[in-house]
Amino acid sequence: MxxxxxxxxxxxxxxxxxxxxxxxxxxxxxxxxxxxxxxxxxxxxxxxxxxxxxxxxxxxxxxxxxxxxxxxxxxxxxxxxxxxxxxxxxxxxxxxxxxxxxxxxxxxxxxxxxxxxxxxxxxxxxxxxxxxxxxxxxxxxxxxxxxxxxxxxxxxxxRDALTGLFNRKTFDEQFSRAARSSAPPGERRGVDTQWLAVVDIDHFKLVNDRFGHVYGDEVLILVANLLRSSFRANDRIFRFGGEEFVVLLRSAELERARSIFSRFRKNIEAYEFPQVGRVTVSVGFTGTSQGAPVEILGHADQALYYAKEHGRNQVCFYEELMSSGALQVADAHMDVELF
CATH class of the missing domain: 3.30.450.40 (GAF domain)
Known part of the structure; x- marks a missing residue:
């Protein structure tokens, strides 16, 4: 040199x-x-x-x-x-x-x-x-x-100070970059499709109320570790605050994406959290190839809301819920509740 x-x-x-x-x-x-x-x-x-x-x-x-x-x-x-x-x-x-x-x-x-x-x-x-x-x-x-x-x-x-995951501040730029690399609107979803999932810990308030915030924080840290080990190096994981996380899953076909999210849910269900015991999560996910970022995030959140309202501890796909009639197109004047 x-x-x-x-x-x-x-x-x-x-x-x-x-x-x-x-x-x-x-x-x-x-x-x-x-x-x-x-x-x-x-x-x-x-x-x-x-x-x-x-x-x-x-x-x-x-x-x-x-x-x-x-x-x-x-x-x-x-x-x-x-x-x-x-x-x-x-x-x-x-x-x-x-x-x-x-x-x-x-x-x-x-x-x-x-x-x-x-x-x-x-x-x-x-x-x-x-x-x-x-x-x-x-x-x-x-x-x-x-x-x-x-x-x-x-x-x-x-990054989030507690879990070390990316925080919500970094989500907009990274999500916009992932959305730009997705398939154009109307194109068949294939191997290059990107997915967005919203993850919420079920009954997390009860964990804090029963065991205290120290153990609640430990659950959040361990869930973050399980997120890291359950997804690939080129996927992106964010903590939005509280017990909510968001995952950007890159380059996967629908059934592969569903399998990855389901595997993560099972990893959480099978894990023995110190003092707390067993914890479960609900997941709602959607494709990122169509719609503005706020719409895509809203779709994943609607699928999450459906999962939590229908038994929790499950993975729900927004487009599938829409095609089956389980979800209806929201009125533009209705308030939207986000987890």
């Missing part, structure tokens, strides 16, 4: 801190690393914990010099055990800045954990055909440190 001219590095740092969107921030970091040094592959490793076991879901960001949008190469749906990354696990436990593995052929994999409030939330994995010099590793550390610090600032404004 040529270190004589520092202008490219400074320009990349300007680009990195010029975004207020998480995915664009990551791609700016990847572009900087690709242009400043020889890198074969970069992945972001996302962590989720379920019943005490931590899993890793890789999201491919750069492959063979081509910078990729994160939705193009989602990680495995259920993730891989963190124990399969022994060097990274040791790095996290010892709270070091980075670690690497050098293969017999001279290739190297470098892991750089991303910590927020001393908690590792993700990791940047860099793979190359040959080992880096100490000077190059130092430059990589500097770029990742800028990324860590700026991501921390973004997360304070974009």
């Amino acid at each position: 040529n270190t004589k001219n520092q202008t490219p590095i400074l320009q990349h740092l300007v680009d990195i801190t010029g975004h207020r969107d998480q995915s664009r921030l990551e791609l700016s970091v990847v572009s900087a690393l690709r242009q400043l040094m020889d890198i074969r592959r970069i992945r972001k490793l996302e962590f989720s914990t379920h019943q005490g076991e931590t899993s890793v879901r890789p999201v491919l960001l750069l492959d063979g010099g081509l910078v990729l949008a994160e939705s193009e190469h989602p990680g495995p749906e259920h993730g891989e055990p963190l124990s399969g990354y022994p060097e990274l696990l040791e790095c996290i436990e010892q709270e070091t800045k980075s670690t690497q593995r050098i293969a017999a052929d001279g290739g190297v994999t470098l892991w750089l954990p991303v910590r927020l409030d001393k908690k590792v939330v993700s990791c940047i994995e860099i793979t190359n055909d040959k080992a880096y010099s100490a000077q190059t590793v130092e430059v990589i550390h500097g770029i990742i440190e800028v990324y860590r610090n700026y991501q921390s600032l973004l997360d304070y404004s974009e």
